[in-house]
Every structure is written in structure tokens, then in C-alpha cells.
Amino acid sequence: xxxxxxxxxxxxxxxxxxxxxxxxxxxxxxxxxxxxxxxxxxxxxxxxxxxxxxxxxxxxxxxxxxxxxxxxxxxxxxxxxxxxxxxxxxxxxxxxxxxxxxxxxxxxxxxxxxxxxxxxxxxxxxxxxxxxxxxxxxxxxxxxxxxxxxxxxxxxxxxxxxxxxxxxxxxxxxxxxxxxxxxxxxxxxxxxxxxxxxxxxxxxxxxxxxxxxxxxxxxxxxxxxxxxxxxxxxxxxxxxxxxxxxxxxxxxxxxxxxxxxxxxxxxxxxxxxxxxxxxxxxxxxxxxxxxxxxxxxxxxxxxxxxxxxxxxxxxxxxxxxxxxxxxxxxxxxxxxxxxxxxxxxxxxxxxxxxxxxxxxxxxxxxxxxxxxxxxxxxxxxxxxx
Amino acid sequence: xxxxxxxxxxxxxxxxxxxxxxxxxxxxxxxxxxxxxxxxxxxxxxxxxxxxxxxxxxxxxxxxxxxxxxxxxxxxxxxxxxxxxxxxxxxxxxxxxxxxxxxxxxxxxxxxxxxxxxxxxxxxxxxxxxxxxxxxxxxxxxxxxxxxxxxxxxxxxxxxxxxxxxxxxxxxxxxxxxxxxxxxxxxxxxxxxxxxxxxxxxxxxxxxxxxxxxxxxxxxxxxxxxxxxxxxxxxxxxxxxxxxxxxxxxxxxxxxxxxxxxxxxxxxxxxxxxxxxxxxxxxxxxxxxxxxxxxxxxxxxxxxxxxxxxxxxxxxxxxxxxxxxxxxxxxxxxxxxxxxxxxxxxxxxxxxxxxxxxxxxxxxxxxxxxxxxxxxxxxxxxxxxxxxxxxxxxxxxxxxxxxxxxxxxxxxxxxxxxxxxxxxxxxxx
Amino acid sequence: xxxxxxxxxxxxxxxxxxxxxxxxxxxxxxxxxxxxxxxxxxxxxxxxxxxxxxxxxxxxxxxxxxxxxxxxxxxxxxxxxxxxxxxxxxxxxxxxxxxxxxxxxxxxxxxxxxxxxxxxxxxxxxxxxxxxxxxxxxxxxxxxxxxxxxxxxxxxxxxxxxxxxxxxxxxx
Numbered sequence: 001x002x003x004x005x006x007x008x009x010x011x012x013x014x015x016x017x018x019x020x021x022x023x024x025x026x027x028x029x030x031x032x033x034x035x036x037x038x039x040x041x042x043x044x045x046x047x048x049x050x051x052x053x054x055x056x057x058x059x060x061x062x063x064x065x066x067x068x069x070x071x072x073x074x075x076x077x078x079x080x081x082x083x084x085x086x087x088x089x090x091x092x093x094x095x096x097x098x099x100x101x102x103x104x105x106x107x108x109x110x111x112x113x114x115x116x117x118x119x120x121x122x123x124x125x126x127x128x129x130x131x132x133x134x135x136x137x138x139x140x141x142x143x144x145x146x147x148x149x150x151x152x153x154x155x156x157x158x159x160x161x162x163x164x165x166x167x168x169x170x171x172x173x174x175x176x177x178x179x180x181x182x183x184x185x186x187x188x189x190x191x192x193x194x195x196x197x198x199x200x201x202x203x204x205x206x207x208x209x210x211x212x213x214x215x216x217x218x219x220x221x222x223x224x225x226x227x228x229x230x231x232x233x234x235x236x237x238x239x240x241x242x243x244x245x246x247x248x249x250x251x252x253x254x255x256x257x258x259x260x261x262x263x264x265x266x267x268x269x270x271x272x273x274x275x276x277x278x279x280x281x282x283x284x285x286x287x288x289x290x291x292x293x294x295x296x297x298x299x300x301x302x303x304x305x306x307x308x309x310x311x312x313x314x315x316x317x318x319x320x321x322x323x324x325x326x327x328x329x330x331x332x333x334x335x336x337x338x339x340x341x342x343x344x345x346x347x348x349x350x351x352x353x354x355x356x357x358x359x360x361x362x363x364x365x366x367x368x369x370x371x372x373x374x375x376x377x378x379x380x381x382x383x384x385x
Numbered sequence: 386x387x388x389x390x391x392x393x394x395x396x397x398x399x400x401x402x403x404x405x406x407x408x409x410x411x412x413x414x415x416x417x418x419x420x421x422x423x424x425x426x427x428x429x430x431x432x433x434x435x436x437x438x439x440x441x442x443x444x445x446x447x448x449x450x451x452x453x454x455x456x457x458x459x460x461x462x463x464x465x466x467x468x469x470x471x472x473x474x475x476x477x478x479x480x481x482x483x484x485x486x487x488x489x490x491x492x493x494x495x496x497x498x499x500x501x502x503x504x505x506x507x508x509x510x511x512x513x514x515x516x517x518x519x520x521x522x523x524x525x526x527x528x529x530x531x532x533x534x535x536x537x538x539x540x541x542x543x544x545x546x547x548x549x550x551x552x553x554x555x556x557x558x559x560x561x562x563x564x565x566x567x568x569x570x571x572x573x574x575x576x577x578x579x580x581x582x583x584x585x586x587x588x589x590x591x592x593x594x595x596x597x598x599x600x601x602x603x604x605x606x607x608x609x610x611x612x613x614x615x616x617x618x619x620x621x622x623x624x625x626x627x628x629x630x631x632x633x634x635x636x637x638x639x640x641x642x643x644x645x646x647x648x649x650x651x652x653x654x655x656x657x658x659x660x661x662x663x664x665x666x667x668x669x670x671x672x673x674x675x676x677x678x679x680x681x682x683x684x685x686x687x688x689x690x691x692x693x694x695x696x697x698x699x700x701x702x703x704x705x706x707x708x709x710x711x712x713x714x715x716x717x718x719x720x721x722x723x724x725x726x727x728x729x730x731x732x733x734x735x736x737x738x739x740x741x742x743x744x745x746x747x748x749x750x751x752x753x754x755x756x757x758x759x760x761x762x763x764x765x766x767x768x769x770x771x772x773x774x775x776x777x778x779x780x781x782x783x784x785x786x787x788x789x790x791x792x793x794x795x796x797x798x799x800x801x802x803x804x805x806x807x808x809x810x811x812x813x814x
Numbered sequence: 815x816x817x818x819x820x821x822x823x824x825x826x827x828x829x830x831x832x833x834x835x836x837x838x839x840x841x842x843x844x845x846x847x848x849x850x851x852x853x854x855x856x857x858x859x860x861x862x863x864x865x866x867x868x869x870x871x872x873x874x875x876x877x878x879x880x881x882x883x884x885x886x887x888x889x890x891x892x893x894x895x896x897x898x899x900x901x902x903x904x905x906x907x908x909x910x911x912x913x914x915x916x917x918x919x920x921x922x923x924x925x926x927x928x929x930x931x932x933x934x935x936x937x938x939x940x941x942x943x944x945x946x947x948x949x950x951x952x953x954x955x956x957x958x959x960x961x962x963x964x965x966x967x968x969x970x971x972x973x974x975x976x977x978x979x980x981x982x983x984x985x986x
Binding site: 019020059139140143144145146147148151193194195196197198199201241242243244245246247 | 822823826828857860862863864868871872873891892893894895896897898908911912913919920921932937
């Protein structure tokens with residue numbers, strides 16, 4: 001490796017149903033903001049990595065072709081990564097690898113989804129001739145896993161409601177978030193419609209349009225950046241097969257291995273104490289305690305106790321998703337990169353109203369498929385050493 | 386590269402699922418270099434949902450890897466040649482010694498590719514026109530003929546070389562997308578390909594004749610066919626130049642070139658842009674002998690390397706493409722010998738990566754997007770000659786026009802920073 | 815010059831027809847369903863029984879053994895209740911989608927559980943398949959209309975670990 005790497009630019013669009021802009025314009029919002037943050041122009045970028053969830057979601061095949069102009073990618077190497085919902089994390093890590101390998105000096109990592117231009121419940125639920133036409137949707141996959149977590153850990157049912165409230169309160173401090181509800185109460189979550197029992201409406205992520213972009217570079221250029229860099233202390237990805245008998249989807253081995261590898265690189269022995277803030281991929285509220293345990297930020301079966309004790313709320317000792325997270329905005333192709341980017345903003349001290357005071361080390365996390373794909377990075381305000 | 390295997394490209398495999406197609410090819414590639422799955426440090430693959438007709442289709446192919454215990458893995462929703470590029474970059478990190486790349490492509494599942502391929506276009510302005518699958522290729526071929534760079538007869542001569550059919554007979558066939566005839570178009574098929582990569586001494590240990598990846602690069606062009614000069618391929622040329630800088634030898638110096646030509650007309654265009662002189666082109670038969678969608682480009686790399694691994698070739702080139710009318714192009718240079726470690730690092734290398742501070746150069750020499758002088762549009766090129774590098778619509782131009790004023794200012798400031806000697810870097814902030 | 819009204823959205827529907835290939839492994843299971851039989855196969859490497867079975871184990875990559883028939887009964891390993899309507903839905907909510915561990919198998923089948931009120935479904939509930947009539951049988955999981963309870967839970971569900979299968983070394 002060539003030495004330390006860092007994020008020197010972060011940009012994102014407002015997450016919402018964005019019918020007033022084209023896909024290209026939506027992507028450009030994040031790209032422009034990331035370049036402006038780094039005070040760079042297109043001519044300073046050596047390669048582009050694009051993150052996007054299935055092309056059938058919005059009907060644009062190989063979108064890197066159509067988006068070449070909007071991303072400023074004409075004349076550059078462009079790679080379109082796809083690993084399920086974790087793709088934004090994989091794209092960020094691959095972008096960093098291009099710098100580390102000496103193949104680029106600055107890489108622009110771009111991510112987006114425009115769910116409103118397609119029908120992705122259709123795309124996900126469409127029956128194939130040889131599988132059941134259950135029409136359960138994404139929640140139909142995750143809800144049984146949540147039920148199993150609750151059974152194993154003995155967590156009380158209000159934990160899910162509480163997470164939903166915390167994240168929406170956090171989102172009220174994030175001008176980019178889709179669902180911003182400073183007034184949300186546990187009672188309102190509890191009374192919201194049950195979708196996929198045990199998952200209620202307000203415990204579920206929305207479907208959003210949105211984009212995100214970051215600029216990754218090496219130490220020398222990072223030191224010359226106009227604003228503080230987020231230094232990459234460790235990064236890892238892991239995949240496991242989805243179909244084998246006996247697979248544990250509640251606490252998947254790939255997620256544990258992924259986090260352990262990143263912490264090892266970062267020299268972190270006790271992540272729960274050494275991490276100041278975490279942006280985790282939490283599409284349904286119960287995934288907060290589950291991923292806290294899976295990423296080593298809580299002991300097994302104890303994740304829910306951190307929630308119960310308000311330790312993961314804004315102002316707690318381990319705030320989770322101060323941005324509002326996936327529950328407050330979910331442009332699927334960008335969701336993973338947003339977690340990585342928000343972690344970077346926190347250690348740069350540039351998270352605005354949702355800045356966690358004094359955040360020095362942060363985790364960005366993404367997951368995809370049937371919890372098969374995991375990506376995680378640890379970023380810090382100090383140069384790793 | 387220490388191993389390459391592929392399944393025969395069949396018109397339509399109706400017996401096997403994705404994993405069943407890939408697994409035997411993985412076994413063959415691993416057996417050939419004496420490795421097992423557990424010896425592989427990183428996996429990368431390429432495929433595309435639009436050819437498969439379902440979301441997250443690539444997950445099925447992971448069953449052929451048996452990702453347990455969990456593996457380090459990535460995937461591109463592109464031709465697997467780009468997965469090869471990712472694996473090659475990964476090996477340079479020094480985090481592992483081996484990597485496997487696999488590509489699966491099934492062109493046969495879509496009942497009608499005319500329904501599929503227009504989805505690659507701008508969804509607002511171009512896709513609604515629903516050009517059929519070969520329409521943009523037909524436009525590009527027509528542009529080359531109109532520019533006097535090609536004739537229909539030459540297309541037939543190219544095909545004749547592959548198919549052993551008389552040129553006159555080929556010329557009698559009807560047009561499909563004039564000036565293209567059915568035989569000018571790569572036939573859809575299903576296949577998988579697997580390449581095993583290894584770093585340095587590990588490669589030497591695994592095989593007597595590794596094919597060393599000396600350089601690889603890829604470049605994107607603007608999406609809009611209406612603003613491209615379809616008679617040339619500046620992205621191929623630029624990727625070739627950059628790959629050559631990394632490789633330490635020119636694309637013109639290869640003996641074998643495997644080109645991702647989904648249409649006959651692309652061969653002379655690519656040969657000209659890459660400056661190929663005496664290279665044998667597509668000894669494998671090329672994509673005109675079978676087009677397994679997203680495995681096609683990876684197979685080009687494998688076939689080029691095969692000629693080095695069997696000892697018959699010293700230097701080879703592989704090309705892969707993605708998108709309509711050659712919008713995105715990749716060039717990989719391979720050789721029987723690794724780069725001499727004593728050779729100076731090429732000046733095109735990013736300064737950060739390798740160069741000592743005193744050697745730091747202003748970025749101009751590597752800047753791929755200099756403003757170019759417009760080519761005199763009225764001046765015809767000689768047939769077979771590459772188009773002038775100075776294209777009115779070269780990569781530089783769309784970038785500048787695309788730039789918002791603020792960003793342009795920021796960029797103007799950048800070269801000064803970059804040009805500053807690196808030793809000052811610490812003080813710059 | 816008066817410009818036309820701004821265009822806010824355009825409709826560009828894609829019509830795409832595909833051939834799906836079941837594959838040799840999945841084909842065995844599907845052909846069994848056409849005869850009201852749940853066919854399983856044993857992995858010699860992991861000592862696990864798959865139903866549905868691939869052609870080779872996705873953990874250890876060994877070819878799985880010949881198919882044999884399972885009794886068809888099983889238990890709910892976990893489940894959710896789909897409570898809301900959405901476009902393209904096949905069943906009227908609420909309905910139960912369950913992961914069912916078939917007796918004798920080690921991987922789970924996803925299917926509906928009916929003939930029971932959703933609030934009475936529990937982890938560990940014993941279930942059996944309800945097959946369609948002869949004229950509706952097909953090489954598809956739709957040959958099973960749904961699963962239904964065959965009595966109350968017979969095991970102490972809290973004592974059943976989730977990954978209850980004997981997990982051997984992946985490449986033994």
C-alpha cells in the first residue's frame with residue numbers, strides 16, 4: 001500500500017421522491033457538492049466508481065454509460081460495482097484500492113438510486129416460474145430474521161419502537177434526510193400499522209431517490225485538502241453464500257469477519273469503547289441491536305440493552321446513525337455509500353447539526369443481499385499510524 | 386495470470402443454472418494451476434441482471450464459489466473484463482497473493498434482445514426511440530464507410546477470414562442493419578470463463594509460463610452518439626496508451642491481439658486506434674464465433690494470455706468493450722516476461738504512489754484531457770489510419786462544457802497545487 | 815416565443831420476455847413437486863440434507879447424493895405476517911410467510927402457513943403441506959397451496975438453537 005488514504009470530499013443530494021430532476025441531474029447534485037467540498041474540478045479526478053442497486057429497479061441498463069457525462073467521467077476509467085445493498089460500501093473500498101494500488105491519485109465514488117422512476121417492489125417480488133409466488137417484498141425476507149433475534153436475545157418489543165424514534169429524531173437535524181420527525185413518539189410507532197409482523201410501518205425504511213459522492217485520495221494530496229480529511233484506518237468486505245443449510249442470518253459470520261478485519265487494521269481492540277459514532281445499515285429498526293452485535297460494538301444478545309439505556313441515541317456514548325440512517329432515507333444504491341460518507345463527515349467535524357461532539361473515530365457499515373454482503377470502514381480524524 | 390478456462394459458447398444452455406455453468410469451469414481453472422478454492426484470497430466476477438431477467442442474479446453464481454467460510458469478494462455489473470481489472474488492482478495492495486475472476490454471460494435467456502439493449506440508452510431521450518439491438522452499430526459502420534475508411538466488401542473480407550465463406554457469397558446476403566449483414570454480427574450464446582491471477586513468486590511457483598499483466602486501463606466516452614465522432618475510438622486509443630505506459634512496451638509491439646469485436650466493422654477501427662502492425666488478430670475466432678454477453682471481454686483476456694502461457698507468443702493485447710458503439714473500452718497488455726524491476730517507473734504513474742518527491746512532475750504529461758486542437762473536419766483520413774488524436778469531440782471538450790463555473794475555478798487552482806513540489810505538501814495547509 | 819408546457823414525467827414501459835432455466839439440481843425438486851413429493855438430497859461433505867437441493871453443495875462444492883423423499887411435515891423455524899396490500903400481491907393480507915424446516919432436511923423452505931389465525935402462529939409450530947388438486951399440479955412450489963398446522967408445538971422452542979443443524983467443517 002502507498003500509505004494512508006483519506007476522504008477529502010463528501011456530497012449528497014436531498015433524499016425524497018425527486019420527480020423534478022432527471023437521474024443525471026440527481027447524480028450531479030452529489031458530484032458537484034463532493035467536488036466543491038474538496039475544491040476540485042473534474043480535471044482533478046483520475047477514475048470514477050459507480051454504485052447502484054439492480055438496474056431492473058429503474059430500468060436503466062449499465063447506467064454508467066448514460067451517466068458518463070453527468071459524473072464527469074468522460075475520458076476516465078469507470079467501474080460499476082454491484083454487490084446488493086452493500087454496494088456503496090464496496091464502491092468506496094474499491095475506490096480507495098485504486099488509490100492504494102497507484103492506479104489513480106483521486107477517485108470519485110458516486111452512488112444513487114431513483115426508486116420513483118421504477119417499481120422496485122415489483123422487481124423484488126416478481127415470481128419466477130420455479131419459485132414461490134409469495135409476494136412478500138423485502139420486509140418479508142427480513143421480518144422472520146428479526147423474530148428470531150427477538151427470540152434469541154429476549155429483547156422486549158419496545159426496543160424496535162425506540163430505535164425508530166431515535167433515528168427519526170436524528171434525521172430532523174439532517175437537512176438531506178427523507179423522513180424528518182422531531183415530534184415522533186414511541187406511542188406513534190407502536191400504533192403504526194403492522195406491515196410484516198413484527199415490523200411496523202414506522203420501523204421500516206422508506207423508498208427514496210437520492211445520490212451520494214465522495215473523493216478518496218492518498219496522504220500527500222489529503223494533507224493539501226482545504227478541509228480536514230477523514231483518514232481511513234481500516235476497511236474490509238466479506239461475502240458468504242446465501243443458500244447453504246445451517247446458515248445463521250441473525251449474526252452472519254461474514255459480518256463478524258468483516259468488522260474484525262477492519263478493526264485489526266485500525267488497531268482497535270475494544271470497538272465499543274474506541275468507536276465514537278457508528279453509521280450502520282439499518283433498514284428495519286431491529287437491525288440496530290442486531291448489527292451492533294454483529295459488528296462487535298455490543299456483546300452477543302446485548303445490543304438491545306444499549307438501545308434500552310439510551311446509549312445509542314444522539315447524546316449517548318455510542319450514537320448510532322446521527323444522520324437518521326436508512327430508516328430516514330433509503331436510495332438503495334446510495335444507502336451504503338451514505339453510511340460511509342456520514343462516518344467521514346463526523347470525523348471531519350463537518351456533520352453540521354447532527355455532528356457528534358468530539359467524534360474522532362467512526363464506523364461506516366453497509367450490508368446487502370440476504371445479509372450475505374458486508375462492508376465496513378473505520379475512519380478517523382487523525383492520520384493512522 | 387496462471388490459469389484460464391472457459392466453457393464452450395453454446396447458442397442456448399437450457400440445462401444448467403448459473404452456478405452449474407460456472408462451477409466446472411472454476412474447477413478446471415483451479416486444477417490447471419494446482420490450487421483449491423481455499424487458496425484463493427480474492428474473488429471478482431461480472432454479469433448483468435438484464436441478460437438474466439431477474440434482480441440480484443449474480444448471487445446465484447456465488448454458489449459455485451462456495452463462499453464459506455466467508456470470502457473477500459466483489460462484483461461488477463459489467464463485462465467480467467472489468468472484474469479482472471478490479472482483481473488486478475486488488476493484488477497490487479499486497480493483501481493477498483491469489484485472485485480468481487469469473488464471468489458468466491447468457492445472451493440466450495432474453496427472448497428478444499431488441500427489448501433489452503435499448504435500456505442501455507439515456508432513458509429520457511434515446512431509450513424511448515427503441516433502436517433495435519444493432520441499430521447504433523449500423524450507424525457507426527455507416528459513418529466509417531461514409532468517411533471512406535471502410536467498404537462493405539472489406540467487412541465481408543474480415544468475416545471471410547473467420548468463417549471460410551467466399552466474399553462474394555457474403556456480399557449477397559441481405560442487410561440486417563445496413564451496412565451490416567447477419568454474418569457481421571456476433572451470434573448470442575451462453576458461456577462462462579475463469580481466470581486465476583497470482584502475484585510475483587506465487588505465479589512463478591504455480592506455472593512455468595505465467596502471462597504477466599504488464600498494463601491495463603480503460604476509458605469512457607460520452608454517451609450521446611450524436612456528439613461522438615463515430616469514425617474513431619479515442620477511448621480505445623487512450624486506454625491503449627496508458628496501458629502501454631504501465632507495460633513498458635507499445636500496443637504496436639504485440640504479436641497477438643484479442644479484440645472484443647461484436648461487429649466485423651469494429652476490427653479495423655480498433656486495429657487502427659491501437660496501432661497494431663503485425664499482430665495476429667483474434668486467433669480464437671473472436672466474438673464473431675460466439676458472444677456470451679458479459680463473459681465476452683474476459684474471454685479475450687484469457688485467449689490472449691493462453692498464447693503466452695503456451696509459449697507461442699511473447700507479447701499480447703486484449704481488448705474489451707461495453708456499451709453501444711464502443712462507448713467504453715479496456716485494453717490489457719500481457720507478456721511472457723514481467724516488467725524489469727530495475728526499469729524506472731513510468732512518468733504516467735500517479736506521483737503519490739511510487740515516485741520520490743524530487744521526481745515529482747507537473748501533472749501535464751499524464752493529463753489525459755488536455756484541450757486539443759480541433760481536427761480539420763474536412764480533411765479525410767487514409768483508410769486504415771487511426772483518427773487524429775486531436776478530435777473536436779475528444780474527451781476534453783464535454784468535460785469543459787459540462788463544468789459549472791465554480792468547479793471550473795476550483796480546477797484552475799488545482800494545477801498550481803499539483804505542480805508544487807511534493808516536499809512542500811506538508812506546508813500547504 | 816411561448817414555450818410548450820414543461821414535461822414532468824414520461825412513461826417508458828419496458829416489455830421483456832425471458833426464458834428461465836431451472837438447472838439440473840432444481841429440476842429434481844420441481845419434478846417431485848409435480849408428483850406431490852418433496853425430494854431431498856444429502857451432501858456427503860457437510861453431512862447436511864438439502865430440500866430443495868442444488869446439484870452441488872454451496873458450502874463445500876461437492877456433488878450432492880441421489881434424491882430421496884421426505885415425509886413432507888416440518889416446523890416453522892421463523893415467520894412474519896404480511897399485513898398490508900401492495901401492487902401485484904397474490905394473497906389478501908394478513909397472511910403468514912414462514913421459513914419451514916422440513917423434517918429430515920437442514921435448509922429451510924419459504925412458504926405460506928394458512929388454516930390458522932396469524933396471531934396463533936409460533937416458532938416451532940408443526941406443519942404439513944396442503945397440495946393442489948391433480949389438474950393444478952405443476953413443476954413448481956405452487957403445487958403446494960400452503961402449509962397448515964398439525965397440532966400444537968411439541969418442542970420447547972426456546973431451547974432450540976437457530977442454527978440447529980450439525981455444522982461440520984466446510985471442506986471436510
